[in-house]
Amino acid sequence: MTSVFIVAHHERTDAAVLAQAAVAWLRERGHEAWMSVDDADALAVRELGSDRSPSEAGLAVCLGGDGTMLRTIKCLDGAPVPVIGVNVGVLGYLTEIEPPALIPALERWFANDETSGEWHIEERMMLQITVKRIGADDPSESWRAMNEVVLEKGESGHTVHLLVSIDGALFTSYAADGLIVATPTGSTAYSLSARGPVVSPQHRAMLLTPVSPHMLFDRSLVLDPSEPIDIEVTGYRPVEVSVDGQRVVTLREGDTLTCVPAVATARFVRFGPRRFHQILKAKFGLTDR
Secondary structure (H helix, E strand, O other), X not given: OOEEEEEEOOOOHHHHHHHHHHHHHHHHOOOEEEEEHHHHHHOOXXXXXXXXXXXXXXXXXXXXXXXXXXXXXXXXXXXXOOEEEEEOOOOOOOOOEOHHHHHHHHHHHHHOOHHHOOOEEEEEEEEEEEEEOOOOOOOEEEEEEOOEEEEEEOOOOOOEEEEEEEOOEEEEEEEEEEEEEEOOHHHHOHHHHOOOOOOOOOOOOEEEEEEEEOOOOOOOEEEOOOOOEEEEEOOOOOEEEEEOOEEXXXXXXXXXXXXXXXXXXXXXXXXXXXXXXXXXXXXXXXXXX
C-alpha cells in the first residue's frame, strides 16, 4: 500500500474530475489517497480532505500548471516525496504528462521500480533563504524556493539600494527595481523576463539578476553553488521579499538576506527522456529554420 498526496488547481473543474478519478483508481487497488482540506474545499470534494502531513506520502500527484507544482513542492516542505505533474494549466514547464495519461502513468509507477527504465526520478536544486532582521522579535527566518527569491521595491517610481556580497567578499551595490536570485529551474521564470540567461535545470547554480538596474552594470551572474549570496538593504526604502511568487517579509535598512543551495531537492517523476531545450523550443514556438 502506498499513500498518495494529491494537489490540485483551485479554479479548474477538470482538476476536480481528475482528482476523483485518481482517488477511485488508487483506492480500488488498496492505496490511500488524500488532499489538503483547503484543496478539497476549493474543489467541492470535501470527502477527500485530510489534515495528514504531506511528508507521510510515498507519492504526490499534482494536477495543475507550474504554479500548482510550486505549491506542491512547498507543501512537501523538503520531504523526499516524488511528484507526478499533470498539466492542467497553460505552459507546463515542470509538469510531465497531459490529463489522459494520468491513469497509465500511475499504472507504470506502481507496476515497476526505477531499475525497470519505465520511469526515473529527476532531482532539481532548490534555494535555502535566510533573513536576518535588525530589532525583530524573531530576527532570523528561512524559506525554500524552487524557482527564485525576489527582493523588490514596494513603492512605484522608486529604486531600492542593495549591497551584494558573494562568497563572503563584497561585490557591489545595486540601485534597481529589485534583485532576483534564481535556480536553474527558475531561469525560465521571472529571471528570464528580466533578461537573465536560460540555464539547463541539470545544472546546479545560482543566478543573480537585477531588475531594471539604474547603473551601468546590468548583467546577470551565474554563480557556483559553493558561493553564498548575501544581500543587505542599505537604503531607507523598504524592500519586499517574495519566494516563488508569494510575498513573505518586508526588509528595512540593515536587514540581510542570504541564499545558498538547499539540502533538500525537488524530485519529479519522469517517464521518458526529457530534453529541456526541446521543451523550451516548443513553449516558445521556435522553428527548425
